[in-house]
C-alpha cells in the first residue's frame with residue numbers, strides 16, 4: 510500500500526493527544542475540573558483536525574504531491590473521532606447522562622445546537638468516507654462532501670459562542686479557515702495551480 514509509513518505516522522500523531530491526556534488524568538494533571546478540561550481539549554482537537562483536513566487540497570495544488578490527498582480521509586476521520594469523544598465527554602462529565610439537564614442546556618445554551626449541527630455534518634462525511642459510498646453516490650458524493658465547509662463554519666461559531674471574551678485562539682483558527690477557504694476560490698485556485706505547475710516544470714528541467 511502506498512504512503513503506508515505516512516499513514517502510520519498520522520495514526521501515531523493523532524493518538525498522541527489522547528495518550529497525553531490519559532497520562533495527565535492519572536496524575537491529576539487535568540486541573541480542578543478534569544471532565545470540563547477534557548471536553549474542551551477534545552473539541553479544540555476535533556477543530557484542529559478539521560482544519561488540517563481542509564489544508565490537504567491546497568497543499569496538493571501547491572506541491573503537486575498526491576500524498577496529501579491520500580491522507581485527507583484519515584485526517585477527516587480523526588476529526589470525527591475527536592468530535593465523537595467530545596460529545597461523549599459532554600454527555601458523561603458535564604451532563605452525567607441526565608436527559609433533563611440536556612433539555613435545559615438545549616434551551617439555555619444555543620451553542621449546543623450549533624455544535625450538534627457541526628457534528629451532524631461530520632457524521633455524514635465520516636459515514637460516506639468509504640469506497641462503497643463513493644461508487645454508490647457517484648457525482649453526488651463530491652457535492653455531499655462539501656459539507657466540510659458548513660462543518661468548519663458551525664464549529665467556529667460554536668467555539669465563538671463559548672470563548673466570547675478570550676478570542677485569541679478563536680481568531681487564529683478563523684484566520685486559518687478563511688485562508689484555506691479563500692485559496693479554493695476559482696481565480697485564486699487556478700493561479701496557485703499555475704504557479705505550482707511552473708515551479709515543477711522548472712525543478713524537473715533542473716533535475717534533467
Ligand code: HEM
Nearest residue numbers: 549552553555556592596599621624625627628664668671
Ligand atoms: C452535539 C455536538 C456538540 C456538543 C453537545 C458540544 C458541546 C460543547 C460544550 C458543552 C462545550 C463547552 C464545554 C465547557 O467549557 O463548558 C464545547 C466546547 C467546544 N466545542 Fe463542542 N460540542 C459539540 C460539537 C462540536 C464539534 C463538532 C466541534 C468541532 C469540530 C466542537 C468544538 C468545540 C470547541 C472548539 C469548543 C471550545 C473549547 C474551548 O476552547 O473552551 N464541538 N462543546
